Amino acid sequence: MTIGEPKHAFPDFVSEILAQHTHEFAKYPPNAGAPELLDSIANWIKQRFTVDVDAATQVITLSGTREGLHNACIALCPETKNGKQANVLIPNPFYQVYAVAAATVGAKPVFVPAEASTGFLPDFSGLPADVLDQTAVVYICSPSNPQGAVASREYWAGLLQLAEKHDFRIFADECYSEIYRDEPPVGGLQVAAEVGADPERVLIFHSLSKRSNLPGLRSGFAAGGPKTIAALKQLRDFAGAPIPLPLQRVSTAVWADEVHVIANRTQYREKYDAADAVFAGLNGYQSPEAGFFLWLPVEDGEAAALSLWQETGVRVLPGAYLSRDVNGHNPGKGYIRAAMVAPKQEMTDGLNIIRKHLYQGN
Numbered sequence: 001m002t003i004g005e006p007k008h009a010f011p012d013f014v015s016e017i018l019a020q021h022t023h024e025f026a027k028y029p030p031n032a033g034a035p036e037l038l039d040s041i042a043n044w045i046k047q048r049f050t051v052d053v054d055a056a057t058q059v060i061t062l063s064g065t066r067e068g069l070h071n072a073c074i075a076l077c078p079e080t081k082n083g084k085q086a087n088v089l090i091p092n093p094f095y096q097v098y099a100v101a102a103a104t105v106g107a108k109p110v111f112v113p114a115e116a117s118t119g120f121l122p123d124f125s126g127l128p129a130d131v132l133d134q135t136a137v138v139y140i141c142s143p144s145n146p147q148g149a150v151a152s153r154e155y156w157a158g159l160l161q162l163a164e165k166h167d168f169r170i171f172a173d174e175c176y177s178e179i180y181r182d183e184p185p186v187g188g189l190q191v192a193a194e195v196g197a198d199p200e201r202v203l204i205f206h207s208l209s210k211r212s213n214l215p216g217l218r219s220g221f222a223a224g225g226p227k228t229i230a231a232l233k234q235l236r237d238f239a240g241a242p243i244p245l246p247l248q249r250v251s252t253a254v255w256a257d258e259v260h261v262i263a264n265r266t267q268y269r270e271k272y273d274a275a276d277a278v279f280a281g282l283n284g285y286q287s288p289e290a291g292f293f294l295w296l297p298v299e300d301g302e303a304a305a306l307s308l309w310q311e312t313g314v315r316v317l318p319g320a321y322l323s324r325d326v327n328g329h330n331p332g333k334g335y336i337r338a339a340m341v342a343p344k345q346e347m348t349d350g351l352n353i354i355r356k357h358l359y360q361g362n
């Protein structure tokens, strides 16, 4: 239960489309994406977020979101801002590539706690004005890994206002957007359109890895303002690794299909219910709003994970492996992360073992 590798089935039609297009391995693929794929993505964005984006200028395909989340800093984070080292704001805990991207471009990472007291999302608006003025890029993950928190419309609107006021860009990692319990999470570009914010302020990242159980396909996209996308395209033209054309054909069909996404979500909803039943009555248990992780409170995450592994064989991730110590405080230290990716019964067995082993008498 350590790694968030989806295990549900991917759509049947994937193999057939791949087989039909193997001859296209003989061609160099278009760097930014074949027109059919870009159209399919733009249609999906329209359907899912009711936002019109121009497929040719506002979308770029990625070999999974991870490389895009990293390379976006190279393309878009200036070396300095106001004559000084630029800040990159990062939620704490966080998906590790955000910090690697900041390190790559020589920016200063500023870790902003996302814990129970902040609704498990970072409170960027609480930072001092001079820190925000020095900021070039803000990473935000919604639905969040590891906590499963979802940014509301108000949260997005506030962040977009902050971006305009302090002149920074938002990199919105939305790769868990299709795995949710009740309402579809709102997206950054969606709220930007609703409130009339400049689309250049927010770059959204999406992936087929979680939505469609295709982590090995390495297929995702970024969408945002035309100038932002042009900068990403320029970098990708010279230094990127485009998605092979047969895999772009597969991706075109997968973005166009929602039937398998609904079936996938149904399975995760059953898993949320199973987890809620296992942890019913547990003090501090937070049922995730979205995504497929449980963020379980313990005294010391590393000690808990080690004892769980050694004594029961169940493996989870210590929360502190996803977070940083800032001024003696580490928001991940008192947690473990359990991925709900295994088949439901296997997952439920694992969770029962966790409850029994770590929460005796609770």
Ligand SMILES: Cc1ncc(COP(=O)(O)O)c(C=O)c1O
Pocket (backbone or CB within 6 Å): 004, 063, 064, 065, 066, 067, 095, 141, 145, 173, 175, 206, 207, 208, 209, 215, 219, 220
């Ligand atoms: C928060 C978050 N962002 C991005 C990714 C990268 O996913 P991919 O590169 O498969 O799209 C992951 C994968 O686990 C993730 O958890």
